[in-house]
Amino acid sequence: MESPLVPDLAHLRGAYAVTSKATQETPLLESAALAKATGAARVFVKPESLQWAGSFKVRGAYWRLTRLSPDEAKRGVVAYSSGNFAQGLAAAGEALGIPVTIVMPIDAPAAKRDATAGYGARVVLTDHGQRPREEVAAEKARQIAEEEGVVLLHPFDDPEIVAGQAGAGLEALRQLEAKGAQADILFCSVGGGGLIGGVALAFHYLSPSTDIIAVEPAGFDGMGNSLAHGEIETMPMAPNSICDGLMARRPGVAPFAAVRKAGVHGLPVTDQSVRKAMKIAFERMKLVLEPSGAASLAALLDGSVDVAGKTILVIATGGNVSLADFMKHISNA
The missing domain is CATH 3.40.50.1100 (Rossmann fold)
Incomplete structure (x- = not known):
């Protein structure tokens, strides 16, 4: 029996039918430069930084x-x-x-x-x-x-929030198909887990062979830690990360149920790797990403995952950063 916390595919599609009329369809950008730098066959970035209000x-x-x-x-x-x-x-x-x-x-x-x-x-x-x-x-x-x-309202621990965020995944799947591609590996950043909960379900239902990686700041990797232990755990207090939007110390119950169903696993990234990703996104793709929005790209670029010959999808989740902070981060990359 399906958990009430885990929306089914019809639920995800119903939500997207409504939200797609009020949100932008963010592009799916292919980067030959990122593919060459990482050894991947193809790399696609979906910049939710270009969404209304600057994020997914x-x-x-x-x-x-x-x-x-x-x-x-x-x-x-x-x-x-x-x-x-x-x-x-x-x-x-x-x-x-x-x-x-x-x-x-x-x-x-x-x-x-x-x-x-x-x-x-x-x-x-x-x-x-x-x-x-x-x-x-x-x-x-x-x-x-x-x-x-x-x-x-809870910012992420709500099955309806999970269902609404899944629109980014459904959109990406359709865009990949139009480009004749299927993602082997998906990188998505995680705070409380609302986005990855929805995106992971979309791929679980429609592209089950895709390996989904939950990317979190080191010290705030509550989702990855909880997945590794099979139950929700709270991380101890840690020094702040530059990824201010990803500093949840534990995942939400609804997102955790979704990502467990989808077989997601976690990966922490350092602030320094995030700074480098912000700089590369700007120089190679002309994208302005906030630290939280660049964490998923950092996971691809830091070499922790073998992506050789694979087709990669990166969800770049947001771009809400002041010019002064952006310049400070990339100058320290």
Whole structure:
């Protein structure tokens, strides 16, 4: 019997039929330079950095908001996020006329805070001190939901978020087919796991031979660690990573159920390899990626996975980074 946490293929396709009318179809770019550099037969990059609000997050956010009842939509929603889900949910709320409140850690990038407010969302900042920032932000979001009677949304631990994010995978599969290609290996970055949960299910159902790799910052590889041990585990506190959007210490229950079904395995990357990937993406493909968005490309480039003669798909997940931070990262690559 299918777990209620794991959407089936019809569910994924139904979500994409709705979200595809409100999101951009991001391109699938082939890079001969990356293929030559890695020894792969072909390398494709899907830059979700070019999506509305600068990342894949609007896909799941838009679909989740369409699942609200009329009364819930009128009252509005609250969620916590360090940036990309915040922007995606704010943009979706603006498009659907649904009030959105976002709780963000005080150290979230200023560019992401400003962009979130620019989509009309109310932004509430939390000071987490020595505590895990997602823990403090989540507490504040729950408090707001209770006091104001709005719907509390989780940024990734929700089967409907997983189903909505799967649109990136369904889109990539169709684009690969149009180019006469089938991915042998898929690299996708992971925070809490909403994106890889959806993308992995899409490939599990339609391209089961594809090897799917969950890429996380070293020290925040909760998904990979949990997959290795067969159950969800929380990572100990670690120094911050430049991949601010991937610093979840444990995966969500719904994404974990999805990736286990799809046979995903994890791979950590260092901040330095991410910086190099950002620079290469800019120089070779003219893509501006934030650190979290470049982690998947870093996993391909650092040589940890044998890709010789293989067809590779990299989901580049976001591009929400200020010019000053981008220049700092690539100058230190």
